[in-house]
Amino acid sequence: MSQVLEVIRLLGLTKSIRTKRGMDKALRHVRGYAVCSCLWSLLETGVLDRLLEAEDAAFDALADEAGLDRHVLESILMYLDGVGLVRFDDGRVRALPKLRRLMAEPRGFFELTYAYEPIFHRLTDLLRGRARYPDDVGRLGKYVGRGSGQLCRALPYPILTDMLRRHGARKVLDLGCGDLAFLFYACEALPEVRCVGVDIDPPTVAYAREVLAESPLAERIEVVQADMFDLGAVAEAHPDIDAVTAVDTYHEYLAEGEAKVAGLMRQLRTQFPAALLYVGEFCKQPHEKLRRRPTAFLEHHLYHDLTNQTISDAAGWRRMATQAGLAILEEKVFDIVGHGYFVLR
Numbered sequence: 001m002s003q004v005l006e007v008i009r010l011l012g013l014t015k016s017i018r019t020k021r022g023m024d025k026a027l028r029h030v031r032g033y034a035v036c037s038c039l040w041s042l043l044e045t046g047v048l049d050r051l052l053e054a055e056d057a058a059f060d061a062l063a064d065e066a067g068l069d070r071h072v073l074e075s076i077l078m079y080l081d082g083v084g085l086v087r088f089d090d091g092r093v094r095a096l097p098k099l100r101r102l103m104a105e106p107r108g109f110f111e112l113t114y115a116y117e118p119i120f121h122r123l124t125d126l127l128r129g130r131a132r133y134p135d136d137v138g139r140l141g142k143y144v145g146r147g148s149g150q151l152c153r154a155l156p157y158p159i160l161t162d163m164l165r166r167h168g169a170r171k172v173l174d175l176g177c178g179d180l181a182f183l184f185y186a187c188e189a190l191p192e193v194r195c196v197g198v199d200i201d202p203p204t205v206a207y208a209r210e211v212l213a214e215s216p217l218a219e220r221i222e223v224v225q226a227d228m229f230d231l232g233a234v235a236e237a238h239p240d241i242d243a244v245t246a247v248d249t250y251h252e253y254l255a256e257g258e259a260k261v262a263g264l265m266r267q268l269r270t271q272f273p274a275a276l277l278y279v280g281e282f283c284k285q286p287h288e289k290l291r292r293r294p295t296a297f298l299e300h301h302l303y304h305d306l307t308n309q310t311i312s313d314a315a316g317w318r319r320m321a322t323q324a325g326l327a328i329l330e331e332k333v334f335d336i337v338g339h340g341y342f343v344l345r
């Protein structure tokens with residue numbers, strides 16, 4: 001108390017309060033960065049999942065099993081203890097409820113942001129024009145798939161699975177399947193369905209195969225490393241595909257113009273004549289709306305802008321379907337989450 005009084009005597013009450021409030025406001029931002037960086041390093045080294053799986057773990061075992069620098073691990077854990085995410089006492093560590101809640105549904109948000117960490121790491125070089133995306137710096141593909149997969153379980157997968165069910169889908173081809181989260185979800189909900197997932201990114205496909213090998217659904221899902229613009233071999237091997245799904249995949253090519261995506265849709269219609277196209281895509285939020293209510297779409301738009309991914313609005317997706325010569329059988333656009341779903345024939 002005497003120290004507070006001394007500060008007030010030196011700075012005056014108004015300046016002391018202003019300084020304290022300013023620091024508190026800055027802390028939110030600075031802490032977000034520090035907490036994310038610490039959690040990501042625990043995620044990447046497997047420590048995070050060890051903590052979440054166990055009631056309580058020995059520090060020595062955590063450090064030794066993953067071959068980690070004890071001093072750095074201790075610094076990270078002390079910090080996370082201070083902010084109330086873990087308890088680190090007497091050589092033992094445990095995840096606190098606050099960390100468990102963050103790593104439940106919102107985990108996908110942390111993982112998706114981690115996928116873009118290399119971009120932020122080189123942001124100054126990108127800003128100065130000394131590095132370019134994707135030639136000099138890329139995303140972490142595995143975490144794009146994992147993060148997006150977890151986030152989409154909340155709404156996009158239930159909606160698309162319901163569409164598949166109502167249209168009687170039996171064999172699904174999922175474009176840009178990532179870590180197969182959608183196909184797992186669909187197979188769990190629709191016992192008759194069999195699936196093929198394709199993704200262009202080799203580390204993502206390797207990770208998908210790892211996950212699939214351990215899944216009881218492995219019999220019903222196949223993963224192929226392929227470019228969705230070149231699916232001749234897949235079409236030949238699976239003439240019975242009756243549903244071509246794509247969750248947040250087409251937009252990766254919108255920077256090349258709507259004609260590129262419309263052309264792809266037209267080609268898919270020819271290659272898989274028995275199939276309906278199911279599109280789950282971001283629908284751009286007007287900036288004015290985000291300014292009024294700065295939701296997570298602000299971060300989402302930033303990640304996409306920095307990596308030259310254009311986001312279309314719902315009208316754009318309708319235009320592309322029409323350009324591709326497809327009719328819209330069904331449409332659901334959720335402005336509240338900035339996502340739209342279309343069934344095309």
Ligand SMILES: C[S@@+](CC[C@H](N)C(=O)[O-])C[C@H]1O[C@@H](n2cnc3c(N)ncnc32)[C@H](O)[C@@H]1O
Nearest residue numbers: 148149176177178199200201227228247248249
């Ligand atoms: C934003 S992620 C969406 C992942 C997944 N659909 C989901 O539900 O979480 C986009 C995925 O599309 C993949 N992709 C991008 N271009 C592709 C292409 N030409 N052919 C196949 N996959 C592609 C990326 O590697 C990435 O895994």
